[in-house]
Amino acid sequence: MTVYLVGAGPGDPGLITVRGLELVRRAEVLVFDRLIGDELLDEAPAGCVLIDASKRPDHHTMTQDEIDACLVEHGTAGRLVVRLKGGDPFVFGRGGEEALALSGAGVPFEVVPGITSAIAAPAYAGIPVTHRNVSAQLAIVTGHERPGKETSEIDWDVLARFRGTLVFLMGVGRLGEIAGALIEQGKDPATPAAVVQSGTLPAQHTVTGPLSQIAAIAHEAGIRAPAVTVVGDVAGLRDGIAWAETRPLHGRTIAVTRARAQSSVLVARLRELGARVVEAPTIRTETIEGPQLRGADYDLVCVTSPNAPRLLLDRLGGDARSLAGVRVAAIGPGTSAALRACGIVADLVSDRFVGEGLVDSLGDVTDTRVLVARAEEARDVLPDGLRAAGATVSVVPLYRTLREAPRDIAAVLAADVVAFSAASTVRNLAAALAGSDAGAVRAVSIGPVTSEAIRAHGFELVAEAAQHDLDGLVETIVERFGNRQPT
Numbered sequence: 001m002t003v004y005l006v007g008a009g010p011g012d013p014g015l016i017t018v019r020g021l022e023l024v025r026r027a028e029v030l031v032f033d034r035l036i037g038d039e040l041l042d043e044a045p046a047g048c049v050l051i052d053a054s055k056r057p058d059h060h061t062m063t064q065d066e067i068d069a070c071l072v073e074h075g076t077a078g079r080l081v082v083r084l085k086g087g088d089p090f091v092f093g094r095g096g097e098e099a100l101a102l103s104g105a106g107v108p109f110e111v112v113p114g115i116t117s118a119i120a121a122p123a124y125a126g127i128p129v130t131h132r133n134v135s136a137q138l139a140i141v142t143g144h145e146r147p148g149k150e151t152s153e154i155d156w157d158v159l160a161r162f163r164g165t166l167v168f169l170m171g172v173g174r175l176g177e178i179a180g181a182l183i184e185q186g187k188d189p190a191t192p193a194a195v196v197q198s199g200t201l202p203a204q205h206t207v208t209g210p211l212s213q214i215a216a217i218a219h220e221a222g223i224r225a226p227a228v229t230v231v232g233d234v235a236g237l238r239d240g241i242a243w244a245e246t247r248p249l250h251g252r253t254i255a256v257t258r259a260r261a262q263s264s265v266l267v268a269r270l271r272e273l274g275a276r277v278v279e280a281p282t283i284r285t286e287t288i289e290g291p292q293l294r295g296a297d298y299d300l301v302c303v304t305s306p307n308a309p310r311l312l313l314d315r316l317g318g319d320a321r322s323l324a325g326v327r328v329a330a331i332g333p334g335t336s337a338a339l340r341a342c343g344i345v346a347d348l349v350s351d352r353f354v355g356e357g358l359v360d361s362l363g364d365v366t367d368t369r370v371l372v373a374r375a376e377e378a379r380d381v382l383p384d385g386l387r388a389a390g391a392t393v394s395v396v397p398l399y400r401t402l403r404e405a406p407r408d409i410a411a412v413l414a415a416d417v418v419a420f421s422a423a424s425t426v427r428n429l430a431a432a433l434a435g436s437d438a439g440a441v442r443a444v445s446i447g448p449v450t451s452e453a454i455r456a457h458g459f460e461l462v463a464e465a466a467q468h469d470l471d472g473l474v475e476t477i478v479e480r481f482g483n484r485q486p487t
């Protein structure tokens, strides 16, 4: 088997390559560095052995020799080994040493390049490392070496004269010495400079200033590793190009409590708006098996949650035509959209998120045969209302929601806001908290039923979505918590 030296990209989990992600998903052994985020590690298959190269049982980091030996050992054992490294494996990543160790041991290996922080962090800060008529050259330099060392590997005099862009990795602590060495060798002290901390991540923070001041400015702002420093006129382009830090939810932390399977859309939307998202699923859904259903047995099918359409279709033998001629009603636009994804267009969508709304809008249902497709634990408002109106109702539970304690409760409590899209997730989070800290949960709710649960459990209800679906929830979060930037 092969050992893959894979670049994970600069931090944003979306910036790993397609090839890299595919290998992570197939890995049997994953050896990773300190800066690799949980989102990528979560992509490893169940049963994959995760080895943190930055942590030995004695809490020291593994030495490079130990890492090389570990790769050789697992590679020789015939496992699919992924060595996941920040940025690009060959840009100050010691990937070359690992490749040499593997080739020396006769272990087959491949290199999957990654997006380096040297280019991506400036890009996310609105700084193009080259720019027509501004910079035609790029040098990527380690900031690790102490300037003024007797035998320097770095040509400070050349860099001082270099008219292109300089990007320093590592060594934010040496910023003063680096700037000093450049200026001493003749670099203009007024040269624009920028330091980008945690580039491409939600915590990204950039400071700018002239080379002579940049160390003091970064120090003042509390800039820490990991950070890259850009020196050159391109740093001055940031004013017009900055984009990541001006997104509406940049700098905000939002906890999302939907079941993991359904949360992806919401999580992706919030991340695109710049938020740090803490995924805290408190529920997961479990399919309830049952006999096949026939659309012909019913006059009306009511679908009450976005989870139900896919499972309903399965129970109809995977053939949407089974519902030909049957009226279909959906509660809420999310359910209607999920039906559409299954090739079923609802005849009627309740404009209210609550079951009461649907009974009213169905018209005369006397002697109508109704199938209510829903969660096992759903409320009985709809079936009761239909029966009271003279319908024959079969309730078919398609799934049940099970409680799951969030992995990191502290992160949920520390979030600026917790987004609740169902009353069940409120109850489950409350159960996980077991009475403590309920008041620390600042909640945004998708609609009235969820809001009621939020109040009942002592959470602070900060806002309720005006429109009771995911779009409405996101909109309300942006309105209440977003940076008010001119657009």
Ligand code: SAH
Pocket: 010, 011, 035, 085, 086, 087, 088, 089, 090, 091, 092, 093, 115, 116, 117, 118, 121, 168, 169, 170, 171, 196, 197, 198, 199, 200, 201, 225, 226, 227, 228
């Ligand atoms: N192979 C990596 C670099 C490893 S050296 C790459 O290609 O990006 C580690 C240094 O990379 C850090 O000290 C810092 O200077 C830089 N770095 C890594 N991730 C970063 C990030 N998200 N933002 C800013 N700098 C980062």
